Amino acid sequence: MKHQIKEAKGKLGVLMPGLGAVATTFIAGVESIKKGLSKPIGSVAQMGHIRLGKRTENRNPLIKDFVPLANLNDLVFGGWDVYEDNVYTAAVKAEVLDRFMLEAIRPELESIVPMKAAFDKNFVKNLDGTHVKDYKTRYDLAQAVIEDIKNFQKEKGCDRVVMVWCGSTEIYHEAADVHQSLAAFEQGLKDNDPRIAPSMIYAYAALTLGVPFANGAPNLTCDIPALVELSKKTKTPIAGKDFKTGQTLMKTILAPGLQARALGMEGWFSTNILGNRDGWVLDDPDNFKTKEVSKLGVLEDILMPDENSELYGDMYHKIRINYYPPRKDNKESWDNIDIFGWMGYKMQIKVNFLCRDSILAAPIVLDLALFIDFAKRAGMSGIQEWLSFYLKSPQTAPGLRPEHDIFKQLIKLQNTLRYLMGEDLITHLGLDYYEGILNEG
Numbered sequence: 001m002k003h004q005i006k007e008a009k010g011k012l013g014v015l016m017p018g019l020g021a022v023a024t025t026f027i028a029g030v031e032s033i034k035k036g037l038s039k040p041i042g043s044v045a046q047m048g049h050i051r052l053g054k055r056t057e058n059r060n061p062l063i064k065d066f067v068p069l070a071n072l073n074d075l076v077f078g079g080w081d082v083y084e085d086n087v088y089t090a091a092v093k094a095e096v097l098d099r100f101m102l103e104a105i106r107p108e109l110e111s112i113v114p115m116k117a118a119f120d121k122n123f124v125k126n127l128d129g130t131h132v133k134d135y136k137t138r139y140d141l142a143q144a145v146i147e148d149i150k151n152f153q154k155e156k157g158c159d160r161v162v163m164v165w166c167g168s169t170e171i172y173h174e175a176a177d178v179h180q181s182l183a184a185f186e187q188g189l190k191d192n193d194p195r196i197a198p199s200m201i202y203a204y205a206a207l208t209l210g211v212p213f214a215n216g217a218p219n220l221t222c223d224i225p226a227l228v229e230l231s232k233k234t235k236t237p238i239a240g241k242d243f244k245t246g247q248t249l250m251k252t253i254l255a256p257g258l259q260a261r262a263l264g265m266e267g268w269f270s271t272n273i274l275g276n277r278d279g280w281v282l283d284d285p286d287n288f289k290t291k292e293v294s295k296l297g298v299l300e301d302i303l304m305p306d307e308n309s310e311l312y313g314d315m316y317h318k319i320r321i322n323y324y325p326p327r328k329d330n331k332e333s334w335d336n337i338d339i340f341g342w343m344g345y346k347m348q349i350k351v352n353f354l355c356r357d358s359i360l361a362a363p364i365v366l367d368l369a370l371f372i373d374f375a376k377r378a379g380m381s382g383i384q385e386w387l388s389f390y391l392k393s394p395q396t397a398p399g400l401r402p403e404h405d406i407f408k409q410l411i412k413l414q415n416t417l418r419y420l421m422g423e424d425l426i427t428h429l430g431l432d433y434y435e436g437i438l439n440e441g
Contacts, residue, residue: 003378003379003420003421003422004378004379005068005374005377005378005379005420006377006378007068007377008068008069008070008071008074008373008374008377009159010074010157010158010159010160011074011075011076011156011157011158011159011160012070012074012075012076012158012159012160012161012162012369012373013075013076013077013078013152013153013156013158013160013161013162014075014076014077014078014161014162014163014164014365014369015077015078015079015149015152015161015162015163015164015206015211016077016078016079016080016163016164016165016166016167016365017079017080017081017117017118017163017165017166017167017198017199017202018079018080018081018165018166018167018168019079019080019081019085019087019090019112019114019166020081020090020094020166020167020168020276020277020278021094021096021276021277021278021329021357021358022166022216022243022357022358022361022362022365023079023087023166023365024087024090024091024094024096024109025091025094025096025097025358025359025361025362026166026358026361026362026363026365026366027077027087027091027109027112028087028091028097028101028102028105028109029362029363029366030072030075030077030366031105031108031109032101032104032105033072034072034073035104035105037101037104037105038101040072040363040366041363042359042360042362042363042364043363043366043367044063044363044367044389044413045063045064045067045069045366045367045370045371046062046063046064046072046363046366046367047062048062048063049061049062049063050062050063050066050414050417050418051414051426052066052418052423052424053423053424054432055433056433063417066417066421067374067417067420067421068374068377069370069371069373069374070160070370070373070374075369076156076158077112078112078115078152078156079112079114079115079166080114080115080116080117080118080145080148080202081114081117081129081131082117082119082127082129082130082131082132083114083129083130083131084113084114084130084131085114086109086110086111086112086113086114087109087110087112087113087114088102088106088109088110089110090114091109094276094277094328094329094358095328095329096328096329096356096358096359114131115148115152116131116132116133117129117131117132117133117198118132118133118135118141118142118144118145118198118201118202119132119133119198120194120197120198122171122194123170123171123197123198124168124169124170124171124281124287125171125284125286125287126280126281126283126284126287127168127277127281136192137189137190137191137192138188138189138190138192138193138196138201139186139189139190139192141198141201142189142201142204142205142208145201145202145205146205146208146209148205149161149163149205149206149209149211150209160373160376160377161209161211162211162212162213162214162369162372162373162376163202163203163206163211163212163213163214164213164214164216164365164368164369164372165199165202165203165213165214165215165216165217165219165221165240166216166365167198167199167217168217168277168278168281168287169217169218169219169278169281169287170197170198170199170217170219170220170287171284171286171287171289172286172287172289172293173195173197173220174220175220175223175224175225176195178193178195178196178226179195179196179200179220179224179225179226180224180225180226181225181226181229182226182227182229182230182233184226185200185204185224185226185227185230189201189204197219197220197221199215199217199219199220199221200220200221200222200224200227203215203221203222203227203238204227204230206236207222207227207230207231207234207236207238208230208234209234210234210235210236210376211236212236212237212238212372212373212375212376213231213236213237213238213239213372214238214239214240214368214369214372214387215238215239215240215241215242215395216240216241216242216243216361216364216365216368217241217242217243218241218242218293218392218393219241221240221241222238222240222395223240223241223395225398228382228383231381231382231383232381232382234381235379235381236376236381237372237375237376237380237381237382237384238382238383238384238395239368239372239383239384239387239390239391239395240391240393240394240395241391241392241393241394241395242391242392242393243360243361243364243365243390243391243392244364244389244390244391244392244406245355245357245360245361245364246272246331246333246353246355246357246360247270247272247333247335247353248298248392249360249406250333250335250351250353251268251270251298251299251302251335252298252302252404252405252406252409253406254337254349254351255298255299255302255303255404255405256302256405256406256407256408258337258339259302259303259308262311263311263339263340263341264310264311264312264339264340264341264344265303265311265312265315265337265338265339265340266314266315266316266338266339266340266346267315267316267317267318267336267337267338268299268315268316268317268318268335268336268337268338269316269318269335269336269337270318270319270320270333270334270335271319271320271321271322271333271334272320272321272322272331272332272333272334273322273323273324273327273331273332274321274322274323274324274327274329274331274357275323275324275325275326275327275328275329275330276328276329276357276358278357279321279322279323279324279325279327279331280323283323293393296317296319297393297402297404298392298393298404299315299317300317301401301402301403301404302404302405303315329356329357329358330354330355330356330357331354331355331356331357332352332353332354332355333351333352333353333355334350334351334352334353335349335350335351335353336348336349336350337349337350337351364390367390368387368390371384371387372384372387378420383395383396383397385397385400385402385403385412386412386413386415386416387413388402388403388404388409388412389406389409389410389412389413394409411426411428414426
């Protein structure tokens with residue numbers, strides 16, 4: 001049975017804490033698409049197909065033609081940043097996109113000016129922005145962000161708003177008592193509890209207003225009981241965490257293949273060089289630890305060494321990220337994978353990925369914004385694990401192991417869309433073509 005899904009009519013506002021390289025690349029890309037200057041390459045929501053029914057039916061529409069997503073022409077943008085540069089200036093400084101393309105959409109980008117950020121330098125020590133809100137307590141900050149959202153929606157004439165965190169990685173910290181319930185969290189805001197991070201304040205403000213929230217960094221943010229409780233209270237979808245872009249994208253493609261063939265692994269060494277603002281922030285050990293924890297869990301959850309001790313029980317996994325200014329946004333990663341096969345004979349795989357971090361992240365921002373808005377209109381709330389396809393460290397229900405295999409994640413995403421739209425789920429069993437068994441093939 002098809003869910004009752006509200007129409008995607010009117011403008012959809014996309015608000016982003018952090019108008020740096022990722023956010024400006026995303027905005028510039030959508031504005032160039034609106035003008036017919038480029039295509040949404042990398043966006044599964046826009047360019048991906050979905051199979052419906054049996055293979056013999058040959059129904060493979062584009063996802064955007066199957067699911068009632070917001071039209072790109074209806075997207076409007078806004079956000080916050082610790083620097084006061086408009087989006088055009090910020091994009092020029094980020095040096096991701098060439099100036100020729102930026103000049104073609106300059107008026108649209110210059111019109112987007114960041115609001116003052118809710119900022120606490122203790123969580124991002126290497127940033128020194130001055131475009132920040134004054135406050136006495138974190139409760140004051142939360143109320144100020146709530147007013148920002150309301151004013152943006154009114155000024156832009158938005159029917160709906162979503163929020164996608166595109167800001168920096170915060171220092172590593174674990175959930176404490178202040179994060180365990182909504183009541184404790186709200187009291188912590190009033191008490192100006194230093195354990196409440198800026199990203200949590202943005203998430204709290206969004207969820208209070210029923211604005212869907214997706215977390216693109218490895219921060220704890222909405223992955224705490226208090227904000228999960230709030231998301232259910234206001235019937236609002238949440239998704240997180242950490243955009244799956246370069247090296248981790250490759251791991252979630254390669255590791256499932258090695259595991260599927262029951263090939264053993266002795267070690268996987270990963271190193272990166274990156275020169276943008278993200279690289280500078282991650283140069284601080286406390287911030288790097290947050291990213292490291294997010295990236296380390298991927299292999300362990302795919303290979304499950306506890307259950308496959310003969311293949312992966314002694315696997316050594318090491319990750320390095322080095323700040324190297326000359327590369328700017330053009331990240332380079334090296335992976336050395338030591339594997340073994342039949343009779344224990346050793347082999348190696350080496351991967352050198354010269355990627356563009358924000359180019360890979362921008363379509364993820366688009367898809368998360370479109371899908372989390374769709375989830376809200378479909379009446380879904382709380383954790384949206386079906387969006388784990390886009391994320392390094394997927395948020396799940398308590399005690400539920402995340403699925404990191406990108407191919408299984410894609411099946412989860414597609415089956416969720418089929419389910420919501422009243423189509424049969426695809427099992428990929430296929431025996432009905434040969435043995436007359438009734439299933440979905």
